[in-house]
Amino acid sequence: MQNKRRKSEEKDIPVVMIESSSEEEEAEKDDNYVGDSDEDSCDHSMEKMKKRKRKVGSDKTIGGNGKMESKMCHQCQRNDKGRVVCCSKCKAKRYCVPCMTRWYPGMPEEAFLKACPVCRHNCNCIACLRLDGLAKHLMNVEMKFSDEEKLEYSKHILRALLPALEQFNTEQMIEKEIECHIKGLPDSEVNIRKAKYEKDERIYCNYCSASIVDLHRSCSSCSYELCLTCCKELRNGNLQADASEVKVQYIDYGPGYLHGKHCSITPANNGTCTETTEFKLRDQIKVAVTSKWKPKENGAIPCPPKDMGGCSKGTLNLRCIFSENWISQLLLKAKEIAQKCKLKEMHNDSELHCSCPKYKGVNDTSGGKLRKAAARENSDDNYVFCPAVGDAQLANLKHFQYHLFKGEPIIVTNVLDSALGLSWEPMVMWRACRQSKKTTDVLNCLNWCELEMNIHQFFKGYMEGRFDSYGWPQLLKLNDWPPSGLFDERLPRHGAEFSCCLPFKEYTHPQYGYLNLALRLPDNCLKPDLGPKAYIAYGFPTELGRGDSVTKLHYVVSDTVNVLMHTQAMVPTVEQLSAIENLKQNHKAQDQREFVTGANRMPRRIKDSVPNVNGKSDLEGLNFSQDKQNCDSLKVENSNKAENMKYRQQGLKVENSNKGENKKNSQRVVKADCGTNKIGEKYQYREDSSLFGQNLSERFEEEDGGGALWDVFRRQDVPKLEEYLTKHFREFRHIYGSPLPQVVHPIHDKTFYLSTEHKRRLKEEYGIEPWTFVQKLGEAVFIPAGCPHQIRNLKKSFSAVLRKDVKQDSGMN
Template structure:
């Protein structure tokens, strides 16, 4: 055949190829370029030669004021190298600079007796617990930092981290004109591949719905997780690992693009049978450390798990001891510390096109260049004791928070902890003391010993019962012992959720079991866990109900970026989690980045670890270069 005849017959040359590579490339262009639209604004300049800085390999620039990653253009002091992002520059000119306030948190130990309803030790004289913000002097300095009439911005004074002598000069990281050229190329490819104005999804109902558009409650791929009225999202997509292997991504995408969590069952069916017991993992870490000549072993908590993870530990008053190991390892690669376990986890990951940290074609985080300082997205281990009963204090929980990226969390191992009848009786006594203390501190002291007063969030009048008998049918365990109770809130419910927490924040306890005195951000502070009482009250006052479900052994939970969530371990659990960045949720990641930058400078959620805006630029460049080669 002639070259011309081949070209006429070739699906790729006719731009009608349906092979996996072409479909994925087209999908990447559609999703990534669409998500890149918010970044065009404010990144282009007129034809001005801007000095380009040369960064060392793995070097990254942060704004000295708001701590956000600098993407390309920024201003810098020629004398002291104080760097300021364009957003902060714009806010200074508008007289509304954010993100430069410091916060100081003070927590005082009120004594062991206070933890279980006793009297508090006297607080240090002249000091208050809670949160303090920057001094009036610093606030005055921030308000005095103004731009000149021509728009020039002076370097801030020494108290704000600058030198106060020079004016900030415009600089860039990428070559001049690179962004504009990238935009032109991307728009051209959108047109060539007929992606203009194409919807992200067809809008047609997936197989989870009947022909009349109603949810099919008999579907084996659905799990009821809420009882909201007048909506169709009370059920979550819950395929088995086998279904995931044989189905296309389209069904998953139809749920994922709506911001719905997805639960995948039986992922351990594809494992080799490697044990994920903490004692086995601990030995593997020791073996790896010794073989590499390192005497540094895993954190001390793991050494305690030999028996207590299985059998539990208690304080002298019979109250359960709850220990947690989270975000391990803190910096070094999981695969280096536990190579066999790391390989096993990668093998069982569902939807690898999205979740795999190295080869996921739809994972935007994989598009970073080799010399780029990559964010630490995991995998990470979370090992914790857990009990089925809701204790009210000291529960094995991950408090309410919102991740900047998407995440997948797999429950790899569980162990049930049982208590003797004597210990249960002692726990009941302590819970009654907790309830009296809560009434005294949260409400009118006159109600402190009124057993009829409805402060039932501590459930002191109920016998200790497992979650399966206390929760509604929504959380049916299907005859199994559950591993972890998840509550995931919809993005559209975040404003009402935040309002509820601000209104009721003093009804929650945090460090040293002290009441939460102040709130900076109700979700990003990570100080709240909504127990059954507060979830009920939230629905009564605001009509907000989370997706609530129990994660079983071998189940993977995919959480979309921007969905606040909390977790309580019903058994001792070993979970492995991994972050990823999907094209569908890039805009949400960008929104969260902008939200985090307004937090106080030393807030726990402040640092821009993800660098999602820069990640988008490299992803677009990667896709554009790849498709240009294919279309040459």
């Protein structure tokens, strides 16, 4: 296509000139245009030119040297946009001023003159975006490792996987012994037949849906298969209840209910939503397995009844996928190599160490490589490792492995510095995407329901902002776009750019990462979908308390890296902020009506009077403790200066909340500062009206680049976290803004987002808190497998996520 363009520019022939259109007409054309399919983009551009009103002219002028000079812009393929800048490097490409301003806002005109975007390999015109040549070149740039590095990395993989391999082999040997007992034969005479399966087939347990690697039991009469873990639980009598679907119904009471109005007697439009969860019930509400499925006295397991997916006729026989003794032989060989290389266990390896000053009791930030993210007492993990992308060397790789093995998040800064500079602005992404579908499903964070929306309109709202009819920010999310598995196909240039900027490529490179175990799977094996995946979301800097742009609490079974590729601030007007504040008061009143029940009373702010702080409050449901072990200080916000002295005498901090013009909403507030983490507190939920004062718009514009607020919990805190959520689940809202009617699994359900208030209460009641930090543009966040986490978008943001199928460094077996 570049050749076609060059021919039209080099030949001195008359060309068609397009009449310029108004901005309104251009916008209308953009709204109707949803992107090309896989046809040649230049042909598409020429086809559009034919359909428009045109006049005959020439795209060339006579220059000072007497030669004809073209005025056609490479970006828009038009010659009527006025002055163009010609590249002095290639002397062939030109860009008009409107295109330079619109599509390359961070690139000055002098940079175009020195080397145009085509020469810099970051041109975002439709034709260049869809050229596969550069993308394939970038993806096929092979990472080269020395023999010494390969040996070191191989030792690390072996040392990390050896404990898991030993445990796996032990489970299989136990099942073989049971099989010998069932058949009454010695081990040497028991022959385990191989299972029949296709090479690209994923074999999984019919009961718990876990993948089956080798030994399992299969019915002799039907296709029912059971993994060894379920076999063990069934024999021990503690097999969990059948993982049948749990359906939770939510009622739609209309948009007014979402903003605090009393719900109508009948649902709006008789709307209901049924959410299906396939996870097992919580321990306290488990249902015992019915007596109709029990193992025999000798340990044999019959096929379960039909209502449980079996046939109730056959017997589950032991089958293998690999050869009978393959795992045992593999383990023996691995131990021999480990002994020969004198490998140590990972937790005893002195080479995997941390040089961070925090572990030495030194109050230093190690040159910016640490970022405080928690305020736990008597803990050495309040800081997270935060290297720059240029520090990803062998020494820092070991440092990286140490923190990942400990189950700690890691932040790598400035990752976009190693990229080519291709724009990740959503309108560029929309033009680049090779798809013909005009609409997609987006998630409305207020009612947590999906709606069908024109893709271009979604991206337009990303750039301009959207509000609903009540004046509340309409925060939308587009998850996994383009659809799963099609990112590299439909956005090849961006997929290659993302791979190039990933840090610690030994782990993250999708094709040549030596420590990426997904690449170690056989070619004929069905491989997991690890991404990349794109997540595009609107955002708001302060916590609204309802309808926030969030990714709810969850965790995944593989390590994950999330890179923030683009952000754009949302700057609401003073009128919009006033409407938001009024609606927040309605939300608060609704929460008090619906959530204040008995002992589970919602925390309230005090408006009428401040009680005497003597350890208890005069008002019901409030208890102020002066235990210094739990609370660093108590703080009073007071609009009456005459009363400040008596609170200061009681050791309270006094703040004036009567700042700004809205004095009638001033109030006095008692706050207990219970040692909570101060990270990101400027993004926290505030109910006082002074937050929405006259100068707030300036504060929105002055943010320091923070795009997403993360909360990552430690693995060892998961039981207490689940207990807290199970206890307080009725204080959370989900679909249609309805309170949660029940909880199946607090984390797997993905129905919880802990607000600032809930995180404070979590620390008060259970003594745990997450790592809380702000992810900025160009930062990559590594989340270890098994760490529950949640995200709130502070700005409109575009994130690319890659999962790496490698749990050897996460300390999980």
